[in-house]
Amino acid sequence: GAGVSQSPSNKVTEKGKDVELRCDPISGHTALYWYRQSLGQGLEFLIYFQGNSAPDKSGLPSDRFSAERTGGSVSTLTIQRTQQEDSAVYLCASSSGTGWGGDTQYFGPGTRLTVL
Amino acid sequence: QKEVEQNSGPLSVPEGAIASLNCTYSDRGSQSFFWYRQYSGKSPELIMFIYSNGDKEDGRFTAQLNKASQYVSLLIRDSQPSDSATYLCAVRRYQLIWGAGTKLIIKP
Numbered sequence: 001g002a003g004v005s006q007s008p009s010n011k012v013t014e015k016g017k018d019v020e021l022r023c024d025p026i027s028g029h030t031a032l033y034w035y036r037q038s039l040g041q042g043l044e045f046l047i048y049f050q051g052n053s054a055p056d057k058s059g060l061p062s063d064r065f066s067a068e069r070t071g072g073s074v075s076t077l078t079i080q081r082t083q084q085e086d087s088a089v090y091l092c093a094s095s096s097g098t099g100w101g102g103d104t105q106y107f108g109p110g111t112r113l114t115v116l
Numbered sequence: 117q118k119e120v121e122q123n124s125g126p127l128s129v130p131e132g133a134i135a136s137l138n139c140t141y142s143d144r145g146s147q148s149f150f151w152y153r154q155y156s157g158k159s160p161e162l163i164m165f166i167y168s169n170g171d172k173e174d175g176r177f178t179a180q181l182n183k184a185s186q187y188v189s190l191l192i193r194d195s196q197p198s199d200s201a202t203y204l205c206a207v208r209r210y211q212l213i214w215g216a217g218t219k220l221i222i223k224p
Contacts, residue, residue, distance in 0.1 A: 042216030043160070043204070056211070091159055101148035101167055101208060107159040 002026070004108035006092050012114045013082055021077045021111045025094030032075050033105060034067060035091040043091070049075060050097055082115045089113070119143060120207050122215035131224050135192040139205030139215050142186070149188040150206040151179055154217065160204055163190070195222045 005024040013019050025032050034046040045059040049069045060066070064082075069075040079086055089112050093105040121140045129135040139149075147168050152160040164179050166172045166188070171180045178191040188207070192199055200222045205215040 043214045045214070048211075102165055103208075104150070104162055104165060105212065107161070110159050 004092055004094050004106055006090075006108040006111050008111060009109065010112045010114075012116065014116050015084060016081050018078065018080045019082055019113065021079075021090050021092075021113070023075045023077070023092030023094075023108060025073065025075070025092070026106060029094035029096055029106075030072060031095045031097030031103070031105075032069060033093040033095075034075070034077050035093065036061075036088045037091060037110075038088045046077070046090075079113075082113075084115045087113055087115045118215075119213045120205060120215040122203075122205055122218045124216060125219040126221050127218055128221045128223055129195050131195055131197060131222055133195055135195045135199065135220055135222070137190040137192075137203050137205075137218050137220065138187055139189070139207070140185075140187040141207045141213075143207070143209050143213075144183075144186065146207045146209045148208045149179065149181060150208070150212070151177075151188075151190045152204040152206065154202045154204055156201070163203075192220075197222045197224055 007022045030051055032049040036044045036046055047054055047067050048056040051072045052069050064080045067077045089110045091110045092108045095103045095105045119142045150165040151163040153163050154160040164174050166179045176193045180189045202217040202219045204217045206212045
C-alpha cells in the first residue's frame, strides 16, 4: 500500500510569510507525528496526534507553530510569520497507534522549508 | 544527561568488516528499541526493532540489548559501501525517544 506522503516536497518562502505543510499518513494509521530536522542534526519532536487529538504538543517551538488533523487522516502543520531559523526539513511519520511496544513509525519523504 | 545517547561519529569501517553501533538509554523501564537508517537527504527508514526480552538477527543486521548496562547495539556484518548512512536509535517506554544518530562510513 501507499506510504506516508508529504507536500510540498520543497517550499521556499520569505521571512514573515505563513506556510502550510501537509501530511497524508498510511491508511488506517491512527497515530501521526511531526518532526523537524535541521541540517546535520537529529530529529526534533514537534507534535503527536492520536486520531484527531493531540495529546502531546510539547515540542512545538513557539506559538507560531500549530497543527491540526481532521478525519483522523490528513494533518497540516502551519508556521506563521516564518523566521529564518524555521528553515529545516519537516518530517511526518505515522504508526498504527496500538500503543504496544512494537508500534513502528514510518516516515514520509519530508518537506524542505527554506525561509529567505 | 540525554535520555538516548549515540556517538555522533563518523565511524569509519573498512568494507567487509563488522560495524558496531551503540546507543545508551537512561530509562531502565524501556521496553522496545528501534534502529533506523537515514541516507543523506532522505527520511529515516526502519531497520529493525527488538523488545527487552531478546536480541534479533535479520540478514546482515543484529540488534543486541544489554539491559544491565542500558545499551543497545546494532551490528552490521560484511559491511558494504551502501551501508554508509546515519543510524538512529530510538527507545520506547511510553513514548519514543530518539538519539541524535551515528554517521557510519564504509570505506571500499
